[in-house]
Amino acid sequence: MxxxxxxxxxxxxxxxxxxxxxxxxxxxxxxxxxxxxxxxxxxxxxxxxxxxxxxxxxxxxxxxxxxxxxxxxxxxxxxxxxxxxxxxxxxxxxxxxxxxxxxxxxxxxxxxxxxxxxxxxxxxxxxxxxxxxxxxxxxxxxxxxxxxxxxxxxxxxxxxxxxxxxxxxxxxxxxxxxxDAGPPLFAATNGMGEGFEPLTGETVNLTAPNQPPLIPPADGASDGLQFVTKGSLVLDGLDFGSGAADLTEGRYASLAALAEWLKDNPNKIIALVGHTDTSGGLDSNLLISKRRAASVRARLIEAYGIPPSQIEAQGVGYLSPIASNLTEEGRRINRRVEAVLTSVQ
Known part of the structure; x- marks a missing residue:
């Protein structure tokens, strides 16, 4: 004392x-x-x-x-x-x-x-x-x-x-x-146990509604990963929890694919834009939409090592719907975070 x-x-x-x-x-x-x-x-x-x-x-x-x-x-x-x-x-x-x-x-x-x-x-x-x-x-x-x-x-x-x-x-x-250095490593060999097959990778597509995929088909004419011609895409599968603004724990395929593209294109800059449905007032929805975008930005920086200068976070509340807010399904679709390519070159 x-x-x-x-x-x-x-x-x-x-x-x-x-x-x-x-x-x-x-x-x-x-x-x-x-x-x-x-x-x-x-x-x-x-x-x-x-x-x-x-x-x-x-x-x-x-x-x-x-x-x-x-x-x-x-x-x-x-x-x-x-x-x-x-x-x-x-x-x-x-x-x-x-x-x-x-x-x-x-x-x-x-x-x-x-x-x-x-x-x-x-x-x-x-x-x-x-x-x-x-x-x-x-x-x-x-x-x-x-x-x-x-x-x-x-x-x-x-x-x-x-x-x-x-x-x-x-x-x-x-x-x-x-x-710390982590748990001790197990002894390992270069051999493959009987009955096991090599794991194969999974291709993840990031899509925007009614738009071409972010990752083109294997036979597409485009070179590698690029943003859709519209210049924006919805990050599918994000979970913020009920009424929350912080992205829940877990590996999101859409973020992993976006992070890979950002690393391959270090000269490109994007804006993460949060959107809500029309439940509640505009001021509160503007706040929560920007908080959700900021949470996604933080995950890309902390979990994937994306430079902070390559991503910004904004929120527009319910001002840019892509579906009707008169139905529960439409409101669910409107609650989203989009990635917008802001680079002009």
Whole structure:
């Protein structure tokens, strides 16, 4: 408690005493990294996790801009946790500062830190790893972010912290990643077991409604993968979950094929455009459509290594339907993300 009181004096000398009620939260450790506790500037209620999985974490190392957004990929054990903190009179700065100080005390060094518009505002928030509502609430006009890392037994341990608040509550998400070499490899030979046949690849077609396929037939006159003559295509099979804006986990054939084309055509630039049906108002639909496009953009960058400068994300809500909104099937078709080729050469 002595260390917490010292932090209190350093970051908010005028805060009411009750606001600094302490809560210790267990932060899980991997085999190489010991667990440690984080203390919050007020009573904290866990809203998610901690959960630990083998995964990849794209730690932001710069602010977002249309030209570039850099991340450092950490492959290994990834832990995610979020809390709601009872801090009605404290700012997002008051939330971040004690957490930052505790990370520094634990040996972490800041890699990148920013606040709201310096981070890149809306685009930054939807380009990074953030849990959905209600586990994590982010006010697009008031949030702060910190990336930090330390070396443990020769491996990199990374932490990403985002804080925000509502009118009466503070919100904190911590993502912790510990790099490792992966599980031991099995001994293998170059022989093929009896009864097994070599696997064959599967050709994936990305199509736009009533348009030629993105991947031409084998006997087509076109050279390799190209966008349809219309200049846009619907990314089939994407799943955002019911009422959600974040793309669910899984391998999407349409994204894999699009990523391959983007790698083969590094001089081409596309815009991912989100669309909705007419349920709800225009403002909310514009927001969710851009959030969905940003989620697809983030997946292409993080999972397939596409340069951020090659993709932008936009949303037009329900303003560009391709089917009638009078039927459920038509509304389903209208809820989509399209890839639009924006290069002029």
């Amino acid at each position: 002595t260390r917490l009181k010292a932090l209190t004096k350093r970051i908010a000398p005028f805060a009411p005493a009750w606001a600094w009620a302490s809560i210790a939260c267990w932060f899980l450790g991997t085999a190489a990294a010991p667990a440690f506790t984080l203390e919050f500037p007020g009573p904290a209620t866990p809203t998610f996790g901690p959960t630990t999985t083998r995964d990849s974490y794209a730690m932001p190392t710069s602010a977002w801009s249309p030209q570039a957004f850099s991340t450092q990929s950490i492959d290994g054990m990834v832990e995610r946790a979020a809390w709601q903190v009872d801090t009605p009179k404290l700012s997002s700065l008051d939330l971040m500062q004690p957490l930052r100080a505790q990370l520094l005390d634990a040996g972490f060094k800041p890699v990148f830190e920013c606040e709201t518009m310096v981070c890149g505002g809306f685009d930054f928030r939807f380009a990074i790893d953030v849990l959905p509502e209600p586990q994590m609430h982010v006010d697009l006009g008031d949030f702060r972010f910190l990336s930090a890392e330390r070396q443990v037994a020769g491996e990199t341990e990374a932490v990403g912290v985002i804080v925000s608040r509502s009118a009466n509550k503070g919100f904190v998400q911590v993502t912790r990643a510990m790099a």
